[in-house]
Amino acid sequence: MAKPSRLPVVHELLGRVYTDTEWEALCNRCGACCYESRWTDTGWEDTGVPCEYLDAESKLCGAYGKRFDVEPDCIRVTASVVLSGILPPECSYHDELARITEEDQEIYERREQRKGGRRRTPR
Numbered sequence: 830m831a832k833p834s835r836l837p838v839v840h841e842l843l844g845r846v847y848t849d850t851e852w853e854a855l856c857n858r859c860g861a862c863c864y865e866s867r868w869t870d871t872g873w874e875d876t877g878v879p880c881e882y883l884d885a886e887s888k889l890c891g892a893y894g895k896r897f898d899v900e901p902d903c904i905r906v907t908a909s910v911v912l913s914g915i916l917p918p919e920c921s922y923h924d925e926l927a928r929i930t931e932e933d934q935e936i937y938e939r940r941e942q943r944k945g946g947r948r949r950t951p952r
């Protein structure tokens with residue numbers, strides 16, 4: 830896998846832009862994404878094999894600052910990665926995606942109510 834770019838990453842999920850600090854803070858440090866997965870007919874499957882840099886007790890990466898140098902298969906968690914569905918179910922970035930989707934739905938419904946419930950159905 831190619832090394833991820835060192836250029837600054839703009840973290841944007843469904844129109845929300847996050848600073849690096851805000852984006853990192855969304856991670857619950859569960860370590861679940863640090864296991865090897867492989868693509869199958871039914872989607873991504875966790876092999877249960879941890880990355881050699883994952884500390885089994887703390888669930889933290891033992892090489893975080895240089896992870897892309899030492900582990901070529903380590904990928905940066907970006908908004909595209911969250912939307913791709915590759916992250917494991919326990920990943921808290923899914924919760925953020927669900928939260929903003931719900932928030933957007935509420936904003937949309939309130940706007941529709943103000944308009945009197947009329948709408949055009951997208952075709």
Ligand code: SF4
Pocket residue numbers: 862863864880881882883884889890891892893896897900902903904
């Ligand atoms: S190198 Fe990457 S995959 Fe391996 S433990 Fe660190 S963050 Fe996880």
Ligand code: SF4
Pocket residue numbers: 855856857858859860861862863906916917919920921922
């Ligand atoms: S699975 Fe998600 S929440 Fe857990 S360590 Fe990986 S990026 Fe963070």
